[in-house]
Amino acid sequence: MLLPHTLTAMSGCVPLVFAGLHHLSLLFSLSFPLPLPLFHPPLKTTSGSKRPTTLSSSPLYHFSFPFCCSTASSYLALAGDHQFHRRRGISIALYSVSEPFVWFSCRSLTVLSPMLPVNRSRNQPRAGRSWLFSGMDYSDSRHKPHFLGKVLMAAILTALCIFILKQSPGFSGDSMFSRHEPGVTHVLVTGGAGYIGSHAALRLLKESYRVTIVDNLSRGNIGAIKVLQELFPEPGRLQFIYADLGDAKAVNQIFAQNAFDAVMHFAAVAYVGESTLEPLRYYHNITANTLVILEAMAAHGVKTLIYSSTCATYGEPEKMPITEETPQFPINPYGKAKKMAEDIILDFSKNADMAVMILRYFNVIGSDPEGRLGEAPRPELREHGRISGACFDAALGIIPGLKVKGADYPTADGTCVRDYIDVTDLVDAHVKALDMARPNKVSIYNVGTGKGRSVKEFVEACKKATGANIKVEYLDRRPGDYAEVYSDPSKINRELNWTAQYTDLQESLSIAWKWQKSHRNGYGSPSVMTA
Known part of the structure; x- marks a missing residue:
């Protein structure tokens, strides 16, 4: 099921969760298959179709851990809650198997952190290590207490934060x-x-x-x-x-x-x-x-x-x-x-x-x-757009002037009439x-x-609304246009x-013009x- 679980996160817990999972992942080379984020780029299915992706305005943190630390190129995305969107703009968490970055987004903070280097040359040779994967025993027994302590600390931090998150009011798979x-x-x-x-x-x-x-x-x-x-x-x-x-x-x-x-x-x-x-x-x-x-x-x-x-x-x-x-x-x-x-x-x-x-x-x-x-x-679509858009573009100097197609229609001033x-x-x-x-x-x-209002009436109203001297060029009729609608x-x-x-008409154009100017x-x- 695509609908993700949602977690209400406390800002102080987020670094702890990351730290705990990071320690566990590095130590055990494990993969953490946690839910997909509530918002992410469309995922290609085997049939080539795109699954829908969601961005909710509810104040929930949505976690995604496409985690595979055995390759040291893990990817993690955290899309902040709506309070974050309000202050910093929508933060879109993108992740890809080709980008060695992790997004950490908290309520008012966004940090792009580089992942562990992959295929990077070392200045000093690494000391040899031996792992027995059946028991996860490190060959040097002197480090075992330290190793077990790190494991225990990571597990405690992770369990503690998950417990706190579950007690949060928004924790539910039911949106x-x-x-x-x-x-x-x-x-x-x-x-x-x-x-x-x-x-x-x-x-x-x-x-x-x-x-x-x-x-x-x-x-x-x-x-x-x-x-x-x-x-x-x-x-x-x-x-x-x-x-x-x-x-x-x-x-x-x-x-x-x-x-x-x-x-x-x-x-x-x-x-x-x-x-x-x-x-x-x-x-x-x-x-x-x-x-x-x-x-x-x-x-x-x-x-x-x-x-x-x-x-x-x-x-x-x-x-x-x-x-x-x-x-x-x-x-x-x-x-x-x-x-x-x-x-x-x-x-x-x-x-x-x-x-x-x-x-x-x-x-x-x-x-x-x-x-x-x-x-x-x-x-690229402006040329197909509404006449108001063309008038505003001319007033802003985006285009040199307005081209009106047809001035010989059987109407009062020869131009098309529209509602x-x-x-x-x-x-x-x-x-x-x-x-x-x-x-x-x-x-x-x-x-x-x-x-009905004619195109000439519309252009005159637009000139008054914008205060611009819009140049108008009259061309031949466009096939398919009709005189009055x-x-x-x-x-x-x-x-x-x-x-x-x-x-x-002028009032509507004046309101639209204020938005266009800004x-x-x-x-x-x-x-x-x-x-």
């Missing part, structure tokens, strides 16, 4: 995340390290939900996880699991080890332009991965699903505004993959006693009003959908403001009592996860 508790709703947020998913996780945590985030960080950012853990360090509030939803075994293992009450499924690649270049990737990532989630939900009795869909499933509607009854004829792989995922969910829910909410939302902008989270796409929904309003809709989800019922809602939010207004609050490099590179 708070692995059991249902009355009055506590445990939500799995897939893609919770991403732009929208992280904002949704923040809102859920503020509403006292228990949250597990699963993300492979291909589009998400570990910096967002760090922010959330700093905000909610209490035991049993938040855990992060690094895993790929395309790995069915890993997903099933996650469900087996956690008592989920509901799933918010955000994880997806989500760029229309990129989907036309890599269609198979989109079908795998969106459609196939949704199927994996549904199979795991069915196998483990999780009955509530809030699915993040898109207005791209509608394609090019002939009539505006778009209602939930507008025919769906998607025109790009992104929209098609989402439409297929919706169809699978609908078919599955008919015989599965499911509570399902499908939210089709429009163009997302903005960021957390308190400046804790924002949008931080990888540099821009603030991310704060969007996650509010998700939480209300979760509250209103009922068994044997599937509901579908458009999430938008109901008001905006929603009719009447159904969600009526049934979920939800109405967009952040409808001032995070020119986003949250920082997540490359440490895969180093």
Whole structure:
């Protein structure tokens, strides 16, 4: 079973444990097969798939001793508790058979200590030694009392610290995340390290939900996880699991080890332009991965699903505004993959006693009003990103100007018209959908403001929000773009009592701009996860 045992460590005991185990290992050439750490790089299985790895915000120390001292190249990892993460940033314990280092992490201290040298030349010859492995007797009897004393001391120290650790309140193989508790709703947020998913996780945590985030960080950012853990360090509030939803075994293992009450499924690649270049990737990532989630939900009795869909499933509607009854004829792989995922969910829910909410939302902008989270796409993906990101890049001087594709559409100013929904309003809709989800019922809602804004209007609002003179170059139309897309939010207004609050375009952009200015490099590179 992959779920590790957890030990609540007292800072003073940690060096004693290390000292005791170190003495025993060197003296006896033993291997100490202790549990895997709660957080470590994904482990390759024999089939080539990756097992999920977990980082919990509960104040527990998690030990790993991949120990083999007979080769003098032992590896030991200790991932500090969340108080350590709060003060020093997330400490990721990496270990590898090629790195002769040991991480010692205590609550406010991190030391990288070199291991015993391997294959290093000696200045002086070592005196000959003879071991009788049957009885562990050293040939020189004069050293036997000293040797036995060291063994006894190491054993006493180790036993003492293990005893103290077992008396600690957090010592249990049963994680708070692995059991249902009355009055506590445990939500799995897939893609919770991403732009929208992280904002949704923040809102859920503020509403006292228990949250597990699963993300492979291909589009998400570990910096967002760090922010959330700093905000909610209490035991049993938040855990992060690094895993790929395309790995069915890993997903099933996650469900087996956690008592989920509901799933918010955000994880997806989500760029229309990129989907036309890599269609198979989109079908795998969106459609196939949704199927994996549904199979795991069915196998483990999780009955509530809030699915993040898109207005791209509608394609090019002939009539505006778009209602939930507008025919769906998607025109790009992104929209098609989402439409297929919706169809699978609908078919599955008919015989599965499911509570399902499908939210089709429009163009997302903005960021957390308190400046804790924002949008931080990888540099190589910026060209496929949202128009707000392009405007901010131009305002920051990252790109020379903004390129607008199409100025001859049949609209008031010739540019495309879109419905821009603030991310704060969007996650509010998700939480209300979760509250209103009922068994044997599937509901579908458009999430938008109901008001269309042209690209020119958007650019002018961005100029005012940033105070920058953004240069704009108008190009030919992009194939597949349609003139107007905006929603009719009447159904969600009526049934979920939800109405967009952040409808001032310039205000939403101003909030997002504050975060962008103070995070020119986003949250920082997540490359440490895969180093």
